[in-house]
Structure formats: C-alpha cells, structure tokens
Amino acid sequence: MLSNLLHINTLWVMASTMILGIAAGGIGCLAYWKRQNLMSDALSHAALPGVVVAFLIIQEKNLLLLVIGAALSALLGAFFIQWFTSASRITEDTAMGMTLSVFYGVGVMLLAIANRSPGGNQSGLNNFIYGQAAAMVRSDVITMVVLAAIVIFIIFIAFKEWKLFLFDPDFAKGIGLSIRGMNVLYTIVLVTTIVIGIQAVGVILMAAMLIIPAVSARYWTHSFKMMILLSSVIGGASGAFGTWVSSTGSGLPTGPFIVLTSAAVFTISLFFGKEHGIVIRYIQFKMQQRSSRLDHQQVMTEKGGRSQ
Amino acid sequence: MSYSMWIILTASLVGLSCGLIGVFLILRKQAMMADGISHTVLLGIVLAYMVTQEVSGPAMLIGGIFAGILTAFLVQTLSSLKVRHDASLGIVFTSLFAIGVILISTSVGNVHLDVKHALMGEITFIPFTTMDIPLIGSIPKATALLLLVLLVVIFFIVAFYKEWKITSFDAALAASLGIPVIFFHYLFMTLVSVTTVASFDAVGAILVVAMLITPAAAAYLWTDKLIVMLFLSGGFGVLSAIIGYWIATWLDTSISGSMALATGCIFFVTFLLSPKHGLISRLVRPAELREEQEA
Numbered sequence: 210m211l212s213n214l215l216h217i218n219t220l221w222v223m224a225s226t227m228i229l230g231i232a233a234g235g236i237g238c239l240a241y242w243k244r245q246n247l248m249s250d251a252l253s254h255a256a257l258p259g260v261v262v263a264f265l266i267i268q269e270k271n272l273l274l275l276v277i278g279a280a281l282s283a284l285l286g287a288f289f290i291q292w293f294t295s296a297s298r299i300t301e302d303t304a305m306g307m308t309l310s311v312f313y314g315v316g317v318m319l320l321a322i323a324n325r326s327p328g329g330n331q332s333g334l335n336n337f338i339y340g341q342a343a344a345m346v347r348s349d350v351i352t353m354v355v356l357a358a359i360v361i362f363i364i365f366i367a368f369k370e371w372k373l374f375l376f377d378p379d380f381a382k383g384i385g386l387s388i389r390g391m392n393v394l395y396t397i398v399l400v401t402t403i404v405i406g407i408q409a410v411g412v413i414l415m416a417a418m419l420i421i422p423a424v425s426a427r428y429w430t431h432s433f434k435m436m437i438l439l440s441s442v443i444g445g446a447s448g449a450f451g452t453w454v455s456s457t458g459s460g461l462p463t464g465p466f467i468v469l470t471s472a473a474v475f476t477i478s479l480f481f482g483k484e485h486g487i488v489i490r491y492i493q494f495k496m497q498q499r500s501s502r503l504d505h506q507q508v509m510t511e512k513g514g515r516s517q
Numbered sequence: 518m519s520y521s522m523w524i525i526l527t528a529s530l531v532g533l534s535c536g537l538i539g540v541f542l543i544l545r546k547q548a549m550m551a552d553g554i555s556h557t558v559l560l561g562i563v564l565a566y567m568v569t570q571e572v573s574g575p576a577m578l579i580g581g582i583f584a585g586i587l588t589a590f591l592v593q594t595l596s597s598l599k600v601r602h603d604a605s606l607g608i609v610f611t612s613l614f615a616i617g618v619i620l621i622s623t624s625v626g627n628v629h630l631d632v633k634h635a636l637m638g639e640i641t642f643i644p645f646t647t648m649d650i651p652l653i654g655s656i657p658k659a660t661a662l663l664l665l666v667l668l669v670v671i672f673f674i675v676a677f678y679k680e681w682k683i684t685s686f687d688a689a690l691a692a693s694l695g696i697p698v699i700f701f702h703y704l705f706m707t708l709v710s711v712t713t714v715a716s717f718d719a720v721g722a723i724l725v726v727a728m729l730i731t732p733a734a735a736a737y738l739w740t741d742k743l744i745v746m747l748f749l750s751g752g753f754g755v756l757s758a759i760i761g762y763w764i765a766t767w768l769d770t771s772i773s774g775s776m777a778l779a780t781g782c783i784f785f786v787t788f789l790l791s792p793k794h795g796l797i798s799r800l801v802r803p804a805e806l807r808e809e810q811e812a
Contacts, residue, residue, distance in 0.1 A: 246604040247549050297794050302603075303734050306548040307784060310727035314777020317724075321771040413556065417611030424604050462622050465615035472612040485599065 219456045222409075225350045225357075226448035226467065229406050230418060232357040234444025235364040236402045237423035238437045239395060242375040246424075247305055248290075250416035253403045254309035255286025257316030257412055260337050261323050268326075272349045272408065275337075276356070279404035280397075286312050287396055313412075337407050345408065356405045360398055364437065367394075372433055410464030418444060421471040428482025447471035523657055525762050528776060530663040531716040532728055532754025534670045538712050539733030540743070540750045541705060544685040549603065550589070551709060551729045553610035555722040557588045558713050560617035567624065578662075578714050585710025588613060589703060659715075666715040670708055674747070677701070682743055720773040727777035728754055735780075735787040738794040753783050 240249060256279035263278025264270065286308045293304040345353075364371070373381035374391040382388055399419075406415045426440035451467030480487045542551050558581045565580025588609055595605030674681065683691040684701045692698050709729075716725045732753035736746045760783075761776025768775070789796050 241601075241604065244601070244603070246601065246607045247552075250549075250552070250607065293788065296796055296799070297738060297788060299734055299737070300543075300546055300548070302546060303543055303548040303730060303737075306552055306726055306730040307734055307781065309552065310724060311731060311777050311781030311784075314724050314727055314774040314781070316774070317721075318765075318768070318770045318774035318778060321774065322768070414611055414615060416607055417615070420604055420607040420611070424600060424608060458623070460622060462618055465618045465622075468611050468615040469619070472608065472615070475608060479595075479598065479600075487598065 219453075221347060221350045222345055222456075222463075223449050223452045225345065225353045226409055226452045226463065227445045228354050228357045228361075228448075229402075229409055230422070230444035230446070230448025230467070231441045232360040232364075232402050232444075233406060233415075233418040234422035234426075234440040234442070235361060235437050236399055237419035237421075237444070238426070238433070238440050239364070239371060239375065240399060240419055241423040241427070242433075243395070246420045247302065247416070248287075249399065249403055249419040251290065251305040251309040252283045252286055252400060253407055253412045253415040254316075255312040256280070256283040256400075256404050256407060257313055257337065258282050258319055259285075260407075261316055261319040265319065265323055265326070272352045276352070276401075276404045279337075279407065280400050282312065283400045283404060284396065287400070337412065349408065353405045353408070356401055360402050361441075363394070363398055368434065368437075376433075410467055414464040414468050417468040417471065418448075421468070421475050422447070425471070425475040425478040425482075428478035428484055428486055431484060443471060443474050447474060521762070521766075523660065524772065525759055527657065527660045527663060528720065528758035528762060528772070529755040530660065530667055531720055531725075532732065532756075532758040532776075533751045534663065534667045534712050535716060535725060535728035536732045536736075536750040536752070536754030537670055537674060537747055538709055539729040539731075539754075540736065540747050541681060541685055542709065542729060543733045543737055544743075545705070548730045548734075549606060550592070550706070551713075552726050553592070553606050554585045554588050554706070554709055555713050555725045555729075556610045557584045557613040557617070558710060558717060558722060560584050560613045560620070561587075561710075562714070562717070563617050563620045567620070577717075578711065581714030581717070582707055582710045584613065585706055585713065586703060589706035593702075662715050666711055670712060673704070673708060677704075681705075720776060724773045724777045727780045728757070731777075731780035731784045732757060735784040738787050738791040741793075753780070757783055 237249075240246060259278035259280070259282025260275050261278075262282070263275045266278075267274055289308050290301065290304045293299045293307070294301045299307075370381070370386060370391065373384075373386060374388065374395075378388050381391075402419070403415050406418060410418060422440040422444040423436070425443055426436045429439055430436050447467050447470040451470045452463055454470070455461040455463045455466040478486065481489070483489065539551075542548050561580035561582070561584025562577050563580075564583070565576040568580075569576045591609045591613075592602070592605045595609065596602050600608070680691070680696055680701060683694065684696060684698050688698050691701075712729075713722070713725050716728065720728065733746070733750040735753050736749035739749055740746050757776055757779035761779035762772060764779060765772040765775035787795065790798075792798055
C-alpha cells in the first residue's frame with residue numbers, strides 16, 4: 210500500500226488534488242457567506258458544454274483551452290441565473306435547476322457529436338463528467354496547480370476586502386470599494402476553481418468540494434479568518450487522502466473518495482465541533498439545566514430561611 | 518407501432534408526469550431538491566441491485582423511493598440542526614451519490630449499471646425490451662412502468678388536490694387547519710422519487726431535472742391559477758419531448774440531451790414573450806402600471 214505512495218505519478222496527482230482542495234475550501238467559505246452553496250453545483254454542470262465546444266474547435270485535448278471554454282460557459286450560466294432571477298418571478302433555486310439541467314443536456318448532446326469525430330472517443334472528454342484524477346498527465350497537473358495557486362493568492366491577498374464585501378457591503382461602499390467589481394472577481398474566482406476541479410473530481414461532485422469543508426469549518430470557529438484557513442486545510446487534506454485511497458485499488462474513482470473523506474470530517478465536526486456541535490450543545494444544555502436547578506434550590510432555601 | 522413512435526410516447530409520458538410534479542416543486546420552492554434526489558436515486562438503484570442481483574422494475578422503484586426519502590429525511594435533519602438548507606442538501610446528495618458511484622465501481626461494476634448510462638439515459642434502446650400486457654399487446658417495459666407512475670401521480674394529485682394547494686401556498690395555514698404538513702412533505706418527496714426512478718431509464722437522472730423544473734417554470738410565467746399551470750406544464754413537457762426528438766434526429770445526437778434543450782427553449786421563449794411576466798411585456802408596459810403591479 211505504501212509503495213504506490215512513492216509512485217511519482219500518484220504523488221503528482223495527490224499534489225494537484227490537494228492544492229485544488231485548498232483553493233476550493235477557501236472559495237467555499239466565500240460562497241457559504243454569500244448563501245450560494247448550490248451555485249457551485251449549477252455552475253459546474255453549466256461548464257460542460259464549454260468543454261466540449263472548446264474541444265470541437267481545437268480538436269485536441271489541451272487542458273488550458275478546455276478550461277477557458279468551461280469558464281466561459283459557466284459564466285454564461287451564471288449570467289442566465291442572475292437574469293432570470295432579477296427579470297422575472299422565477300426564484301433563484303428554480304433558475305439554478307433549469308440552467309444546470311439544460312446546459313448539461315446541451316453538453317451531453319455535443320459530447321455525442323464530439324465522440325463521433327475522429328479521435329474524440331479517445332480524448333478522455335468523458336472524464337470531465339465523472340472525474341478521473343489518475344488519468345491526468347503532467348501538463349494537466351501543472352496547469353491545475355498554477356491556476357489553483359492564483360485562486361488561493363487572490364483569496365488571501367484580498368482577505369480584508371472579502372470580509373467587508375461579505376459582511377458589511379455598505380461600509381465597503383463607503384470606503385470606495387466597488388461592490389460590483391468584487392462581485393465580478395468573486396464569480397471569476399469561483400468559476401476558475403470549479404473548472405479546474407471538474408477534470409479531477411467531475412462536474413457532479415465538484416460542488417461537494419466547495420460546500421463540505423466550509424460547513425465543517427463553521428463548527429470549529431467564529432472567526433472568518435480561522436474559518437477560511439481551517440476550510441482550506443480540510444479541503445486539502447481530503448483531496449490528498451481521497452486520492453491516496455483511490456490509488457490503492459485499480460479503477461477506483463477519485464472524486465467520490467475525496468467527497469466521502471470530507472463528508473467524514475463533516476460528520477465529526479457536526480457531533481464534536483467546538484461551536485454548536487451536537488455533543489457540545491448537549492453538554493451546555495445539561496450544565497445550564499444543572500445550574501438553573503442549583504439556582505432554583507438556592508432561591509428556595511433562601512425563601513425558606515426568610516419565612517421562618 | 519413504429520420504433521420512433523414508442524420513443525416519443527415514452528418521452529411524452531416522462532414529460533407529462535415530471536411536468537405535473539414539477540409544478541409543486543416550484544411552488545414549494547424545492548426545485549434543487551429534485552436535483553438532489555435525481556442524484557441519490559442512483560444509490561437506491563445500486564442497493565436494490567445488490568440485494569436482488571437483477572435489474573428489475575419493482576426493485577428499482579423501491580430502492581429509488583428509499584433513497585429519495587432518505588435524502589429528504591437527512592436534509593430535514595441537518596436543517597433542524599441549524600445547517601443551512603441549501604448547504605445540507607449539497608452535503609447530503611453529493612455524499613450519497615459518491616457512495617453510489619463507489620459501490621458501482623467496486624462491487625457491481627460493468628454489469629447492467631454503469632454511471633454513464635444512469636446519468637445520460639439511453640432512450641434509444643427502450644423499444645427493444647418489451648412485455649406483454651393483456652388486451653393491449655406487447656409494449657416496452659419502461660413505457661408500461663411510466664404509464665403506471667403517471668396514473669399514480671395523477672391519482673395523488675387529484676385525491677389530495679386541496680391539501681396540496683394549501684400546503685404549497687401557505688404551510689402555516691395548512692398546519693393551523695390540522696393538515697399534516699410533514700406527512701404531505703414526505704408523500705410529495707416519495708412522488709418525486711417515484712417519478713425520477715421511472716424516468717431514469719428513459720432520460721437519465723440529470724435530465725429528469727430538466728423535465729421536472731423547466732416546463733413548470735415556464736408555466737409559472739404564463740398563469741396565476743394552479744389548475745391552468747398543471748395543464749400547461751404537462752403540455753410543455755410533452756411538447757419538449759416531441760421537439761427534442763425532432764432535434765435529435767436532425768442532428769443525430771443524444772435524444773435525452775436534445776429534450777432538455779427543448780425544455781430550455783420553451784422556457785426562454787416564455788421568458789421573453791409571456792403576456793404577464795415576460796421580459797418584453799415588462800419593457801413595453803407603461804411606467805405607472807409597472808409600479809402598480811410590482812407594489
């Protein structure tokens with residue numbers, strides 16, 4: 210089992226899923242506070258047609274160009290969701306559901322056409338749906354690591370601005386921060402993370418990499434900074450661990466193991482988390498019960514003392 | 518009946534039952550729940566396969582219903598533990614889906630179920646597995662199952678029409694009238710799961726979402742009356758099945774993908790042209806009337 214750890218390709222893939230997990234964990238916190246948890250799900254589905262169109266145009270599998278195609282189509286999806294929600298009485302979750310399913314349907318249509326074209330079937334385009342990190346080659350890994358590093362850099366360098374943008378937009382506007390600009394930057398960073406991730410974990414499970422670490426981190430801290438750090442650590446660790454588990458057997462999918470690892474972390478946090486964990490809340494409840502009972506007794510004895 | 522007629526008929530049945538169910542999904546603001554359930558149904562089907570060791574209609578239905586209710590229950594539980602509703606849905610459905618994919622790739626792999634088939638659907642082969650029904654003759658299995666599901670859906674909608682109406686529009690009022698709101702929530706989730714599993718074979722799990730949400734959303738922009746919305750939504754479902762089939766034969770591509778595209782086109786046309794809530798009518802409406810309507 211340990212021997213495959215030393216395998217150089219496994220190490221590369223592990224490094225890339227780890228850095229992806231770190232980026233997704235960080236940006237997931239922003240999405241959490243913007244109350245857009247399921248947006249990542251919609252956008253990752255919406256990226257599929259872009260991947261296939263890019264492939265049909267360039268006729269080869271160049272990850273960077275496919276990622277650009279994916280990003281454009283995900284941004285188009287984001288635009289549609291925004292437009293439908295603001296210009297009609299359609300609610301946001303309905304708009305997300307429609308956009309993700311229709312874009313995905315178009316993606317499947319185009320995929321059928323691409324698979325007919327010469328070389329299309331062997332191109333590994335299907336990996337974009339289910340994710341197969343083990344199938345990544347070195348140039349893919351480098352592209353992913355560079356893009357993820359940029360995302361992480363943007364999150365941490367503009368930390369103060371993000372905080373204002375999320376928690377006090379009025380004040381942010383007051384000191385001359387462009388909310389519109391921050392919104393655009395947020396969408397670009399979110400879309401970048403999603404599109405580099407779908408190669409490794411697939412369009413369906415990408416949402417989990419953004420949602421689960423952020424919600425888990427929420428159970429351990431009230432500080433936004435700590436939450437981002439913790440969420441990144443959880444994301445990175447689940448990425449690396451999940452990839453390692455899936456590399457121990459042949460043909461095991463990577464994405465699902467990453468998701469299950471972070472789901473396990475979430476379950477632990479849900480029960481034992483320092484803030485609002487079930488066990489902690491139970492203990493607090495019991496302590497409160499006891500102290501109020503003691504108070505009550507004290508009052509009763511005092512009362513009793515007075516009446517005598 | 519001819520080969521393509523069976524395909525169109527099957528897809529129309531999907532469009533009809535999904536369209537009816539979808540109306541309540543939209544009104545109850547649970548559109549994304551359909552997305553979640555359409556993924557977790559995969560786990561239910563895999564479990565059913567592991568228990569019975571065969572791909573059969575009834576076992577799949579039971580497995581799918583189980584998975585759907587499990588999803589609804591877990592989301593409800595997490596929400597009651599103060600996890601945000603959308604976050605709990607995101608956590609639950611991705612985790613259950615991940616378990617399903619792992620089970621497929623480790624223990625059942627390559628038998629009859631593969632993830633690709635499950636997610637994209639392959640309506641093309643439906644006319645080849647038929648069964649004999651007395652009086653009607655031989656019809657495809659999937660079509661028979663869908664017909665049965667459609668009847669079940671219509672039965673429940675008609676039987677509890679008033680209850681659905683009140684619980685969808687005003688849950689608090691429903692509770693004060695003594696209507697078991699929670700029971701109807703789970704009954705509704707069961708209906709969503711049943712429809713999803715039955716449509717699973719025909720259009721694939723994710724494209725069920727298109728059929729569930731999009732025609733109903735289009736109908737929502739045309740009318741304010743529930744009964745009209747139900748008919749419109751079912752009609753849009755059937756219409757997108759037919760248009761989708763036509764697009765697919767024209768471009769020689771995935772039938773289910775084209776049907777999803779057709780639902781999207783119908784919605785987009787509605788979004789632009791609908792007399793009451795459409796974009797154009799909103800633009801040409803006099804300003805004072807607009808204010809009045811929005812107030």
